[in-house]
Amino acid sequence: MKYSSKPQLGVMMFLQFFIWGAWFVTLGTFLANNLTATGGQIGMAFSTQSWGAIVAPFIIGLIADRFFNAERILGVLHLCGAALMYVLYSADDFSLFYPVVLAYMIVYMPTLALVNSISFAHLKSPTREFANIRVWGTIGWIVAGLMISFAFSWDSASAITAGELRYTFLMAAIASGFLGVFSFFLPATPPQPVQEGASTIGSLLGLDALQMLKERNFFIFFIASVLICIPLAFYYQNASPFLTEIGIENSTAKMTIGQVSEMLLMLCVPIFLTRFGIKLTLMLAMAAWALRYALFALGESGDQVWMLMIGIALHGICYDFFFVTGQIYTDNTAKQHYRSSAQGLVTLATYGVGMLIGFGVAGQITDHYTIPTGHDWSSIWFVPAVFSVVILVLFSLCFKEQSNSATKSDAAKASS
Known part of the structure; x- marks a missing residue:
């Protein structure tokens, strides 16, 4: 290069x-x-x-x-x-x-x-x-x-x-x-040569990346990607109204703490992947998701505002350790001639299906806990907190880390 x-x-x-x-x-x-x-x-x-x-x-x-x-x-x-x-x-x-x-x-x-x-x-x-x-x-x-x-x-x-x-x-x-x-x-990034016999309608539509779902680990990762974006939608849809409603001044500026955290922690992703592997890195992201929403549920303006600020700062771990790690994992798992399709498949799972369901669920939960003075935010935030814990437990039980994973091999080769 x-x-x-x-x-x-x-x-x-x-x-x-x-x-x-x-x-x-x-x-x-x-x-x-x-x-x-x-x-x-x-x-x-x-x-x-x-x-x-x-x-x-x-x-x-x-x-x-x-x-x-x-x-x-x-x-x-x-x-x-x-x-x-x-x-x-x-x-x-x-x-x-x-x-x-x-x-x-x-x-x-x-x-x-x-x-x-x-x-x-x-x-x-x-x-x-x-x-x-x-x-x-x-x-x-x-x-x-x-x-x-x-x-x-x-x-x-x-x-x-x-x-x-x-x-x-x-x-x-x-x-x-x-x-x-x-x-x-x-x-220049030209298309990769297609293997002989791969010019079917399915392959032309990019559906050949779906064969990755036959692999147990990638299938579990794909499902986890869909599910974890349901609580993520709560953050995108409700964080700003929540902070504004409870009286946090300059809430938009304070929310940029999450992007600063994302920027700094992104540089830590290779370290965690090399030392701990794909599974533990993804699990750490899910745990951070649960902790963030628990802090939002328990925190408020005044003496407990520090809980809210920590919850916002956790955005770096939530996003980087799941999405960036997932992109790397997908690239390592996909065959060369459909790597772009595989990235598109993950985009479908996260920003597509997961977020679409999440926005709908978040809207219904928010409307359900509407009260005369605004919203019962503690009850609203406990829903994605519990949901994140459930995803974390199921993922930890189902996803099997491979001892000779492509990610660790790639990291070792890069550092040598």
């Missing part, structure tokens, strides 16, 4: 998540205040992420793994995304906004798997090096949030009233256009 590939991959990852963080965090606020959307409509808008993730594996399987270079497909998708983002910036009615944001997510979600595949293809040791590339994505998300709050103040009360929050979509459109062009200058 050429040394120049790593800076290029870092820029790619930075822009990939800068684009997402530039508009997704403030989406609910924009819809409620500027398009007068109902709660149900806001839920529909957030669910487009899941629908895009469900469609993503088919786009990846049909195109990236079969016919065209991955970096070129990435470029085309982001150029299309730039155009759609500009339409969202111009939209003044939810009836126009919703189909466009749905189209955008169908275009954007496949790029999450593509940037991973491009990175893995140009790293000598993905287990050791991928976290150093992926961390730039978290930095990009943080920078986007800081620009919105401090550089432009688009999320201030006066700016929201004036409709300035829509400029977040314009910022995302500009960044998407830049990444679209930049992608064509990334290291």
